[in-house]
Amino acid sequence: MRELAIGIDGGGSSCRAAVADRRGNVLGRGKAGPANILSDLDGSLRNIVESAREALRDAGLPAETISKVSAVVGVAGANVGDYAARIGRALPFADSHVVTDALIALQGALGDSDGVIGAFGTGSVYKARRDGKLRGIGGWGFIVGDQASGARLGRDLLEKSLLAYDKVRPSSPLTAKLMAEYGGDPERVVEFAHASKPKDFAGYAPLVFDYAAQGDEIAVGIIKNAALAIGENLDALLWPKCPAICLLGGLARPYEPWLAGRHKALLTEPKGDVLQGAIDLAVKFLQGDRRVRHDG
Amino acid sequence: MRELAIGIDGGGSSCRAAVADRRGNVLGRGKAGPANILSDLDGSLRNIVESAREALRDAGLPAETISKVSAVVGVAGANVGDYAARIGRALPFADSHVVTDALIALQGALGDSDGVIGAFGTGSVYKARRDGKLRGIGGWGFIVGDQASGARLGRDLLEKSLLAYDKVRPSSPLTAKLMAEYGGDPERVVEFAHASKPKDFAGYAPLVFDYAAQGDEIAVGIIKNAALAIGENLDALLWPKCPAICLLGGLARPYEPWLAGRHKALLTEPKGDVLQGAIDLAVKFLQGDRRVRHDG
Numbered sequence: 001m002r003e004l005a006i007g008i009d010g011g012g013s014s015c016r017a018a019v020a021d022r023r024g025n026v027l028g029r030g031k032a033g034p035a036n037i038l039s040d041l042d043g044s045l046r047n048i049v050e051s052a053r054e055a056l057r058d059a060g061l062p063a064e065t066i067s068k069v070s071a072v073v074g075v076a077g078a079n080v081g082d083y084a085a086r087i088g089r090a091l092p093f094a095d096s097h098v099v100t101d102a103l104i105a106l107q108g109a110l111g112d113s114d115g116v117i118g119a120f121g122t123g124s125v126y127k128a129r130r131d132g133k134l135r136g137i138g139g140w141g142f143i144v145g146d147q148a149s150g151a152r153l154g155r156d157l158l159e160k161s162l163l164a165y166d167k168v169r170p171s172s173p174l175t176a177k178l179m180a181e182y183g184g185d186p187e188r189v190v191e192f193a194h195a196s197k198p199k200d201f202a203g204y205a206p207l208v209f210d211y212a213a214q215g216d217e218i219a220v221g222i223i224k225n226a227a228l229a230i231g232e233n234l235d236a237l238l239w240p241k242c243p244a245i246c247l248l249g250g251l252a253r254p255y256e257p258w259l260a261g262r263h264k265a266l267l268t269e270p271k272g273d274v275l276q277g278a279i280d281l282a283v284k285f286l287q288g289d290r291r292v293r294h295d296g
Numbered sequence: 297m298r299e300l301a302i303g304i305d306g307g308g309s310s311c312r313a314a315v316a317d318r319r320g321n322v323l324g325r326g327k328a329g330p331a332n333i334l335s336d337l338d339g340s341l342r343n344i345v346e347s348a349r350e351a352l353r354d355a356g357l358p359a360e361t362i363s364k365v366s367a368v369v370g371v372a373g374a375n376v377g378d379y380a381a382r383i384g385r386a387l388p389f390a391d392s393h394v395v396t397d398a399l400i401a402l403q404g405a406l407g408d409s410d411g412v413i414g415a416f417g418t419g420s421v422y423k424a425r426r427d428g429k430l431r432g433i434g435g436w437g438f439i440v441g442d443q444a445s446g447a448r449l450g451r452d453l454l455e456k457s458l459l460a461y462d463k464v465r466p467s468s469p470l471t472a473k474l475m476a477e478y479g480g481d482p483e484r485v486v487e488f489a490h491a492s493k494p495k496d497f498a499g500y501a502p503l504v505f506d507y508a509a510q511g512d513e514i515a516v517g518i519i520k521n522a523a524l525a526i527g528e529n530l531d532a533l534l535w536p537k538c539p540a541i542c543l544l545g546g547l548a549r550p551y552e553p554w555l556a557g558r559h560k561a562l563l564t565e566p567k568g569d570v571l572q573g574a575i576d577l578a579v580k581f582l583q584g585d586r587r588v589r590h591d592g
Contacts, residue, residue, distance in 0.1 A: 038486070038490050039490065077486075079483060080483040080486050080487060081483055081484070081487050137462035137463075137464060138462060138464075140458050140482065140485075140486045140489075141486055141489070141490065143451070143489045143490060144451060144454040144455045144458055144485070144486065144489040145455060145458050145459075145486070155439070155440060158440040159440045159441060162436050162440060162441050163441075163528075166433035166434060166529070166532060167433075167532050168433060168434075168528050168529050168532045169528065186436065187375060187376040187377050188377070189436075189440070190334070190373075190376050190436045190437055190440065190441070191376060191377050193436075193437070193439045193440040194334045194335065194437065194439060232459075232464050232465065233462070233464050236462060236463050236464045
């Protein structure tokens with residue numbers, strides 16, 4: 001009988017792992033580079049495994065334990081094509097359950113209760129649990145989705161800065177700062193955009209929030225637009241007696257003041273973080289609970 | 297003294313070449329695959345050269361002539377970083393002048409006259425010549441620019457279709473058709489988006505125009521949004537006595553009915569096409585005219 005569970009939060013900025021016993025006590029933690037399975041599958045696999053190895057080391061467990069643990073890996077894009085199955089096969093754990101980042105986020109935030117979560121980091125994704133049934137939306141990646149993601153905020157900033165450079169749209173202190181960072185050279189902005197992964201674009205999100213808080217018009221426009229997208233997505237999931245909305249991820253706090261009043265009124269502190277959700281699910285699998293498999 | 301000029305229109309959908317004598321008489325034409333130098337430099341170089349080889353063959357000239365001709369290559373992104381220099385060094389011509397697609401488009405459309413052009417194909421770009429001085433805007437690529445490009449229309453359609461699938465935004469006959477093409481599976485839409493180049497996204501542009509003409513609300517929204525972007529860009533370049541606006545590229549005609557009245561009033565038929573502009577410039581270089589070098 002397996003005795004150890006590993007929960008892994010495979011995020012767009014880093015992978016975090018924790019090893020726990022059958023009762024959910026965390027024995028060790030690990031961290032490695034990002035997982036962006038759609039844009040870099042091999043690198044993502046390396047980082048997922050490295051974060052697990054580090055958690056086992058942190059727990060003082062021998063390296064070969066990795067082949068004896070039951071793991072839950074939550075990662076954006078796990079619902080796309082056969083990625084979950086491919087990742088599952090490539091991982092060295094005894095059992096691998098590859099689920100969406102949204103599922104582990106919901107489990108961490110709500111435990112086993114009903115409610116809606118929105119997670120805002122490099123990507124953005126929403127999930128609801130209503131009468132125990134799960135429904136997820138968003139999380140399609142920043143090229144054709146993730147309207148409130150850090151990656152989209154950064155991409156929007158670059159686009160608005162180039163429009164300001166061309167004098168097609170107004171400039172602002174924020175677009176001036178962005179252009180100055182590239183020596184005032186739009187070609188270098190374009191080169192950055194073409195060489196960049198979602199995480200690189202998302203690196204500009206804090207700057208956009210900072211300038212929006214100071215009233216910079218371009219920054220305010222970008223954030224308001226993203227906050228509208230959040231509102232539309234929450235409205236698509238909410239039901240009249242929904243007890244709670246939890247906002248998660250690095251951009252949750254910055255977005256709070258920009259939300260509509262009807263959503264602010266439902267905001268609840270998450271019970272635990274995304275990694276905690278992965279640990280919870282991994283422990284449930286270890287205990288033989290199969291109900292948590294529903295995902296999408 | 298060199299006797300032959302080659303003009304090459306290195307477009308996002310195909311490369312077209314024509315070889316001409318010192319007086320501009322076209323002796324042969326060739327065509328090859330696309331040039332997207334920012335996303336696929338090696339493939340672009342191959343296609344540029346192949347189109348030239350085909351033009352020489354078409355003219356009945358020996359293959360080794362390629363090293364004796366003076367060439368002008370117009371290609372999107374030629375103004376980014378050191379791409380123009382890198383391409384110039386890699387090409388087999390006696391002289392290579394790598395300029396933006398916008399410059400050859402302007403030369404083709406206006407000849408040596410003043411005016412404004414907007415070119416709409418896989419990408420979108422604008423250029424003005426006022427009192428002989430050139431000013432270009434746009435053409436930054438569809439990731440952070442090219443708001444009225446075919447690639448952006450296609451990307452918008454995919455994004456709107458996913459929002460409709462998630463029931464965040466309304467669906468329409470167009471989004472239903474798009475989703476049906478992917479078996480109703482949003483994951484396949486996302487896979488396509490992540491594997492796609494600008495040209496692939498732009499493949500949807502005609503569909504969006506067709507549905508917009510039939511009044512499809514999502515299609516109308518996408519086209520109106522792009523037409524607004526065209527208006528903003530034209531306004532940024534126009535001056536009170538500007539004599540002409542030429543719209544070029546495969547999407548020029550479809551966009552016409554969506555333009556603002558003040559812009560429609562200035563529309564003029566282009567004198568020649570983009571390839572003709574490349575030929576003109578190549579012949580000018582062959583004749584020793586260096587004034588045409590200004591670009592950006």
